[in-house]
Amino acid sequence: MNKQGSLICLNCEADNQLNAHTCCQCGQSLAASRTYYYLDLTDADIINGRYDHARSNMTRADVEMLALSSEQRKRYLLTARAFWLQSQIYYYKGYIDEAHAELLLALQNLEDQAGGERLLANVLNSLGNVEFYHANPEAAAIYYQHSSEVALQVGEHSAAAKAMGNLGLILSDTGRMDEALTWYRRSLEQAEQSGESLRLAEAYRLIAGFYAHEGPYNLAIDYTNKSLALRGQIADQASACRITSEAGEVYLNYRDLEQAETCLKEAQEIAHRTGYKLMQVTNLTVLAELMRLKGSSEAWFDYANRAFNQVGSVLSARSGAALQLVMYYISEQNWIYVRKYMQMLEEAVSDSSAYTERINLHRAQALLHSAMEQWDEAERRFTTAIDLIRSSHDSYRLADLQEDYAAMLLQHAAAEPDPTIYDRARATLEEIAITFRNLEMPLRLASVEARLAQMAASPQPQAMT
Numbered sequence: 390m391n392k393q394g395s396l397i398c399l400n401c402e403a404d405n406q407l408n409a410h411t412c413c414q415c416g417q418s419l420a421a422s423r424t425y426y427y428l429d430l431t432d433a434d435i436i437n438g439r440y441d442h443a444r445s446n447m448t449r450a451d452v453e454m455l456a457l458s459s460e461q462r463k464r465y466l467l468t469a470r471a472f473w474l475q476s477q478i479y480y481y482k483g484y485i486d487e488a489h490a491e492l493l494l495a496l497q498n499l500e501d502q503a504g505g506e507r508l509l510a511n512v513l514n515s516l517g518n519v520e521f522y523h524a525n526p527e528a529a530a531i532y533y534q535h536s537s538e539v540a541l542q543v544g545e546h547s548a549a550a551k552a553m554g555n556l557g558l559i560l561s562d563t564g565r566m567d568e569a570l571t572w573y574r575r576s577l578e579q580a581e582q583s584g585e586s587l588r589l590a591e592a593y594r595l596i597a598g599f600y601a602h603e604g605p606y607n608l609a610i611d612y613t614n615k616s617l618a619l620r621g622q623i624a625d626q627a628s629a630c631r632i633t634s635e636a637g638e639v640y641l642n643y644r645d646l647e648q649a650e651t652c653l654k655e656a657q658e659i660a661h662r663t664g665y666k667l668m669q670v671t672n673l674t675v676l677a678e679l680m681r682l683k684g685s686s687e688a689w690f691d692y693a694n695r696a697f698n699q700v701g702s703v704l705s706a707r708s709g710a711a712l713q714l715v716m717y718y719i720s721e722q723n724w725i726y727v728r729k730y731m732q733m734l735e736e737a738v739s740d741s742s743a744y745t746e747r748i749n750l751h752r753a754q755a756l757l758h759s760a761m762e763q764w765d766e767a768e769r770r771f772t773t774a775i776d777l778i779r780s781s782h783d784s785y786r787l788a789d790l791q792e793d794y795a796a797m798l799l800q801h802a803a804a805e806p807d808p809t810i811y812d813r814a815r816a817t818l819e820e821i822a823i824t825f826r827n828l829e830m831p832l833r834l835a836s837v838e839a840r841l842a843q844m845a846a847s848p849q850p851q852a853m854t
């Protein structure tokens with residue numbers, strides 16, 4: 390990195406004035422050095438979450454690059470790095486397709502380039518992210534795997550940690566939880582070797598996510614707190630935002646709503662200040678869920694609507710926001726809007742979409758059919774979603790969705806008194822209670838047990854004769 394206001398010659402490393410044309414020591418042109426300097430500034434802007442400022446430094450780098458021969462640009466990896474940095478600006482602002490195009494150009498410019506391994510590992514990792522958002526988990530996994538191999542070959546522990554963590558996330562999203570944990574642990578090893586707080590915090594965040602789905606939940610809380618404790622040492626705003634937002638979600642699912650709200654609002658401040666669109670979508674969606682649970686109807690709608698309307702982000706990333714809006718409009722019995730968001734959700738999510746997006750779709754459909762008292766259809770949708778979650782061994786999500794399913798069964802039993810439906814509701818609640826007990830989530834367990842106690846106290850509905 391260059392010092393502020395001075396220009397290091399790439400040829401002899403002499404310190405030059407920023408406006409100098411040739412090096413004071415070796416006499417060579419400083420155009421390449423100045424390009425490098427502006428790319429460094431762009432990089433620092435991206436880390437600090439100043440994406441618009443990054444764009445103006447990138448323009449300066451582009452202007453300097455015009456004076457360079459293609460050999461000069463290649464030698465210092467200037468072209469490849471410029472494409473990579475531009476892709477990052479697009480990515481954080483939520484323009485996934487544009488980021489993809491820049492990444493492919495960066496990749497082209499890195500072929501057979503000695504010394505470009507770290508950059509190559511980062512480019513491959515980002516291509517994995519793009520494939521993830523394009524609902525191609527297989528392709529994403531291949532990129533992450535390749536990225537981790539390139540990084541390991543040259544001892545780039547930080548880049549290896551990043552790719553391995555992402556590989557774990559893809560595996561957990563396709564239901565291979567045990568393999569996911571193996572990769573999270575490898576990611577943590579690499580993070581420890583890198584000595585970077587950012588990588589350690591990210592590795593803790595991923596492991597926390599694993600325990601938040603598989604239990605015991607106290608480990609999810611422990612790893613979350615370890616990750617939060619490192620935030621003060623992390624310059625990278627995108628990373629600080631992710632860590633804080635996911636901590637909010639871990640606390641929310643535990644039903645520590647106060648701690649959840651603190652984290653989610655802090656994450657929202659970072660996401661809003663930087664303009665990190667994908668995180669705004671995710672974080673606003675979790676805030677919407679928090680407000681739904683708190684019964685704050687206006688704030689619920691406001692957050693869900695803002696999440697859905699983040700311009701530039703891909704529709705599949707907004708499936709959680711669409712689900713919240715479907716739920717909100719069901720609660721308002723505004724069927725025109727329910728159908729509007731339902732339709733968008735159906736268009737955005739396909740069979741090849743990530744598991745989370747597919748569950749969002751099934752859940753929205755199931756809730757809509759329940760609200761319309763179309764019991765058979767509701768049953769079918771819930772069963773599809775429940776089977777999908779069972780096949781992935783995601784205990785938390787299973788119990789969470791089964792709570793909605795049990796509620797639907799109780800509504801059905803109330804509308805059409807039938808002891809077999811009532812019994813199914815009770816059996817489902819009993820299964821949920823076992824799951825929450827195994828996950829060690831006392832507040833969630835208590836609320837299910839209260840419902841079971843209520844059922845035991847009130848008489849079972851009788852079949853019509």
Ligand SMILES: [Zn+2]
Pocket residue numbers: 398399400401402403412413414415416417
């Ligand atoms: Zn020089």
